[in-house]
Amino acid sequence: MFRQRSQPLVSAPAETAILSRLLAEGPLSRVELARRTGLSSTAVTKAARPLIDDGYLYELPPERTAPGAGRPVYPLAVDRDREYFLGVKISADQLFGAVCDLRAGIRDTAVRPVEVRTPEAVTALLADLVDELLDSEPAFRARTRHLGVAVNGDVDRDGGRLRHSGLLGWRDVPLAELLEAATGLSVTVENDVRALTVAEHWFGEGIGTGWFALVTIGSGIGSALVVNGRLLRGAYGVAGEVGHLCVDPAGPRCRCGATGCVEAIGSIDVILDTVRRATGDPRLGFPEVVAMARAGRPEAREAFARAGKAIGTGIAALVNLVGPERVVVSGEGVDAYDLFSRHIQDAYAAHAFGAASRCPLSLRPLPWQEWARGGAAVAIQALFPQPRAGG
Known part of the structure; x- marks a missing residue:
C-alpha cells in the first residue's frame, strides 16, 4: 500500500539548528549551543525541550565545575538509537544496503547481486x-521510518524521480513511489555523489565547514558542492558537475556529447580504453593497467598522467568558482591514487587562483558501504525541512 511521506521532525529554525549541530558534533552544553548557533540561551532551552520530550535528545550527567564556579552544566546529546535509517546504493550489478543510527553509524549491512536491471526487478530485490x-x-523494524536511496544519474529529489541514468539504462522512473509502495517506508531518492557528500x-570530513566539495573518480567523474551550509542542487537539479567542465576543447568526445570534458579524459573507463588501444590488447582489466603503470610501462x-592533469585542472576551476574550505577526493579510482596524485596536485596548484589554492585536497578511500551510508544520511536529512530546487 502506498504510504504518504512523513513530515519533517523539526520545522522551527531553532530546533533545526540545535538538532543538526548535535548530530554532527556530539554532546554540547546549552551555552556552547547558543554560541555556535547564534541563539540565546533561552531560545536553546525552549527549542531543546520538545526534542528531549520526544526522546531525540537527553541530558548527560553534569560536568564537574570548580568550587564557586556556578551551576553545574548538563550537556545535551543525541540518542543514537531513538530512530534508525536505511540507506541503499543502487549500482549496475549490486545493491548495497545499510542500517544506520541517528548519527549515521552503520549498524548492519547487506549486499544483493542485480541480475535483472529493470526498475520493477530492482524494486522487488531492494524490498527483499x-x-x-x-x-x-x-x-x-519498530524504529525505522525512512529509506534513502543513492543512485547514479539525474535525480529529481523533490519529485522522487530518476530522470535519467545512463549506467542503469533508466529514464523517467518514479523511484520513490515504487519503493514506498514496496517497502511501506518514506523514501528519499538522491544522486549517489550528492548522497555521499x-x-x-x-558526519565526516566536512563537519564544521560551510563550504565543502567532494569529487569522485570512477567510471565517471562526479562531484557535489555544499555552499553556505547547504547542498547545492541548482535551479534545474544540476550543479557543480566538475566532470563536465571542458579542460581541452580539442579533446575527445565525452559520453555527454561535448568534447574535452574532465570525464572524457580522467575517468577510469577512459584510462582503460586508452591503454587497451595503445597495447592492442582489448582484454586488459583496470587492475592490470594499474600494475602496468606501477611497473613503469609508458603507455x-x-x-594516468593525462587523467590526473585533467582532474586537477577541473578541481581548480571548481575551487576558483566556489571557494570551498576543503575538497575530498574519493571513489573507486582512488585505489590507484598514487598514479594520479602528483599530476592532480601539480595541475591544481598551477590553476588555483590566489588564496583559493589554500583549500586542501583530502584523499578519502570509501568502501561501497559508505555509499549506502550516504543514502541513510539523506534519510536522516529528511527529518529537516528541505529547500526546493535551486537551493
Missing part, C-alpha cells in the same frame, strides 16, 4: 534487501 536488514535486529558534510603511466 530492506526486509533482511529490518529483521536483523528487533528494534530496527551529505554523509561527509554532516599506462601517460594515461
Whole structure:
C-alpha cells in the first residue's frame, strides 16, 4: 500500500539548528549551543525541550565545575538509537544496503547481486534487501521510518524521480513511489555523489565547514558542492558537475556529447580504453593497467598522467568558482591514487587562483558501504525541512 511521506521532525529554525549541530558534533552544553548557533540561551532551552520530550535528545550527567564556579552544566546529546535509517546504493550489478543510527553509524549491512536491471526487478530485490536488514535486529523494524536511496544519474529529489541514468539504462522512473509502495517506508531518492557528500558534510570530513566539495573518480567523474551550509542542487537539479567542465576543447568526445570534458579524459573507463588501444590488447582489466603503470610501462603511466592533469585542472576551476574550505577526493579510482596524485596536485596548484589554492585536497578511500551510508544520511536529512530546487 502506498504510504504518504512523513513530515519533517523539526520545522522551527531553532530546533533545526540545535538538532543538526548535535548530530554532527556530539554532546554540547546549552551555552556552547547558543554560541555556535547564534541563539540565546533561552531560545536553546525552549527549542531543546520538545526534542528531549520526544526522546531525540537527553541530558548527560553534569560536568564537574570548580568550587564557586556556578551551576553545574548538563550537556545535551543525541540518542543514537531513538530512530534508525536505511540507506541503499543502487549500482549496475549490486545493491548495497545499510542500517544506520541517528548519527549515521552503520549498524548492519547487506549486499544483493542485480541480475535483472529493470526498475520493477530492482524494486522487488531492494524490498527483499530492506526486509533482511529490518529483521536483523528487533528494534530496527519498530524504529525505522525512512529509506534513502543513492543512485547514479539525474535525480529529481523533490519529485522522487530518476530522470535519467545512463549506467542503469533508466529514464523517467518514479523511484520513490515504487519503493514506498514496496517497502511501506518514506523514501528519499538522491544522486549517489550528492548522497555521499551529505554523509561527509554532516558526519565526516566536512563537519564544521560551510563550504565543502567532494569529487569522485570512477567510471565517471562526479562531484557535489555544499555552499553556505547547504547542498547545492541548482535551479534545474544540476550543479557543480566538475566532470563536465571542458579542460581541452580539442579533446575527445565525452559520453555527454561535448568534447574535452574532465570525464572524457580522467575517468577510469577512459584510462582503460586508452591503454587497451595503445597495447592492442582489448582484454586488459583496470587492475592490470594499474600494475602496468606501477611497473613503469609508458603507455599506462601517460594515461594516468593525462587523467590526473585533467582532474586537477577541473578541481581548480571548481575551487576558483566556489571557494570551498576543503575538497575530498574519493571513489573507486582512488585505489590507484598514487598514479594520479602528483599530476592532480601539480595541475591544481598551477590553476588555483590566489588564496583559493589554500583549500586542501583530502584523499578519502570509501568502501561501497559508505555509499549506502550516504543514502541513510539523506534519510536522516529528511527529518529537516528541505529547500526546493535551486537551493
